Amino acid sequence: MNTEAVGRAYGPHEPYEVTRVKIREFADAVDAYSFAHRSEEAARAEGYADVVAPTTFAVVIAQQAEFHVVTDPEVGVDFSRVVHADERFTHHRPIVAGDLITTTVHVDAISQRGGISMVTTRTELVDADGAPVSTVRSTLAVREEA
């Protein structure tokens, strides 16, 4: 992998529209039982403007952005040798249905040690007003060819 790619940024990309249907589908997939993921009325009763996303929903949006890094030939990630090493979400506010989210992904670090390369990306999610929504940090480990 090319360590000179550190500091590179991709985006902003085309906005992602958060829908009630997608939030419900994701909530079903991770066994998040709250009605606030499924009913506007239940979400309002808990103080949200609309159906609210589960904690890790931001990955749906962030992984699309990270794909731009993984597929950049100048970064040099062999996707068939990738393992997810770590993940972190920092939420500046909850994501709700109706949000239009725009992403920019930054290559924060690339390191190489003992046949394993690690690439850390940071994806910044902002809303239609440009206000921060979530920061998603992800590290992929790539095993070098033997």
Added chain:
Amino acid sequence: MTAENRPSFEGLEVGEVVASRTVELNRDTLVRYAGASGDFNPIHYNDVVAESVGLPGVIAHGMLTMGTAASVVEEWSGPGNVVDYQTRFSRPIPVPNPGAATVAITAKVGALDAEARTARIDIAVEFDGQKVLGKAQAVVVCA
């Protein structure tokens, strides 16, 4: 933003278990998560591909494990109240076919910040007697 559904900070004690759940992951669960998340890496549904890259077979998405663990925390904290959530993926969870992988999730109070009124929830996720997530921590804003 309102605080109408936040858990109470008063009375929380470090070490206290706030929620726990046992989850069965099977191939259906994995396909459902692939569709919902958009992560269609074939190592999560195709044994031939998984074995060709040195895995014992199909494994669960790390993000499925992380997301399901968050749902256990949320059962106590209410939705929308986790402001920070991190983990390392220490071990893969092989998912048999037919059958299921049984995963035990326990969320307990790891630290309390009285000034910020936040609780750090430490989550243990075990499969086959071993932890599959490292340093899984969720920071929850409380009332």
